[in-house]
Amino acid sequence: MPGRFLICCLPLLWVGCTSVEEHRPSPQAKPVVEKAWDRVNIGTYDNAEFARLFTQIGGYGIKTENVNTLVLQKDGQGAEIWLHEQPYDAVQARPPDARSWEPGCYWSLMVRAKNLGSIVEDAAPLGWLPKTPVAYIEFGPSKLDVVVLTHQDTGAQVQFYERLTTPLPETYPDFERFGIPFNIMQIAGDRDASYEFFTQDLGFATWYHGDPYLSEKPEIMPLGIPVELTTRVPYRASIVSPVKDMETGRFEMIEVMGEDAGLTGRNFSDQCHDTSVGIHSVTYVMDSSDAFMDVAGYLDSPEYSGTHANGIRVQAPDGAGIFFVEDDNP
Numbered sequence: 001m002p003g004r005f006l007i008c009c010l011p012l013l014w015v016g017c018t019s020v021e022e023h024r025p026s027p028q029a030k031p032v033v034e035k036a037w038d039r040v041n042i043g044t045y046d047n048a049e050f051a052r053l054f055t056q057i058g059g060y061g062i063k064t065e066n067v068n069t070l071v072l073q074k075d076g077q078g079a080e081i082w083l084h085e086q087p088y089d090a091v092q093a094r095p096p097d098a099r100s101w102e103p104g105c106y107w108s109l110m111v112r113a114k115n116l117g118s119i120v121e122d123a124a125p126l127g128w129l130p131k132t133p134v135a136y137i138e139f140g141p142s143k144l145d146v147v148v149l150t151h152q153d154t155g156a157q158v159q160f161y162e163r164l165t166t167p168l169p170e171t172y173p174d175f176e177r178f179g180i181p182f183n184i185m186q187i188a189g190d191r192d193a194s195y196e197f198f199t200q201d202l203g204f205a206t207w208y209h210g211d212p213y214l215s216e217k218p219e220i221m222p223l224g225i226p227v228e229l230t231t232r233v234p235y236r237a238s239i240v241s242p243v244k245d246m247e248t249g250r251f252e253m254i255e256v257m258g259e260d261a262g263l264t265g266r267n268f269s270d271q272c273h274d275t276s277v278g279i280h281s282v283t284y285v286m287d288s289s290d291a292f293m294d295v296a297g298y299l300d301s302p303e304y305s306g307t308h309a310n311g312i313r314v315q316a317p318d319g320a321g322i323f324f325v326e327d328d329n330p
Contacts, residue, residue: 036249078180104268281321
């Protein structure tokens with residue numbers, strides 16, 4: 001099927017972008033990058049207020065801070081969370097009332113956790129409320145409790161996973177309440193189109209690519225599909241990573257197939273850009289000029305200037321942003 005994504009030079013404003021139709025190169029022999037994303041970028045109205053979930057409950061520290069940007073990280077490990085303060089009239093990537101069957105942008109940042117009940121209780125006074133009650137799921141050999149917390153001002157969501165059976169991977173740093181980000185989920189209008197973008201255009205490996213799932217009996221789902229519709233409304237999911245079986249730096253895409261049951265609504269694909277409020281992008285920081293230019297050479301476009309002060313923004317089919325930069329500028 002035709003590919004569509006955006007490439008632009010940035011000094012971090014939504015400028016100089018061009019829609020590139022039919023730009024689907026031959027499948028990558030190797031991935032564009034071979035590591036986890038370095039940052040998650042989230043627009044806020046108030047960085048300090050938003051950060052409290054991570055600093056007061058999750059044990060994250062403030063790595064750097066300036067007038068408009070606050071950088072969080074868990075014990076100096078894993079991806080950083082970059083909070084970018086925006087004006088109060090900024091567009092929300094996904095507003096607080098967005099539903100999982102409404103496609104566009106990132107649904108949630110995903111972290112592993114312990115004692116979900118206490119996290120839900122302590123997060124409520126900070127403005128984070130659960131999308132559903134804590135849900136029980138089984139994925140492969142793992143039995144888990146899962147809950148999605150929504151920030152009521154920005155619409156940004158964090159999805160917490162507590163393993164009830166299988167131990168955490170040895171490579172995942174230990175934590176007390178919740179750990180480092182390991183996955184980020186986007187809501188797709190067409191799961192297969194998004195999956196093809198990641199595996200064909202970016203050369204990423206498949207972690208999971210499943211058939212549509214339908215519940216055998218009514219149940220609570222973290223996606224918020226109404227309980228009475230979970231036996232009628234299937235969803236399909238894929239998970240990819242630059243290198244096979246990576247424990248962090250994954251991308252997940254979910255398509256809720258609810259049109260026949262009347263689950264239709266808005267599309268937020270055009271609201272996901274770097275001046276939006278909410279989760280709008282991840283960033284790969286390239287470790288050298290050569291590595292950065294290799295990415296630029298593959299993601300070629302007439303608008304790419306090659307100057308090291310800039311970066312490259314690639315946009316997935318449903319608007320989710322992926323930045324490639326050479327240096328430490330956001």
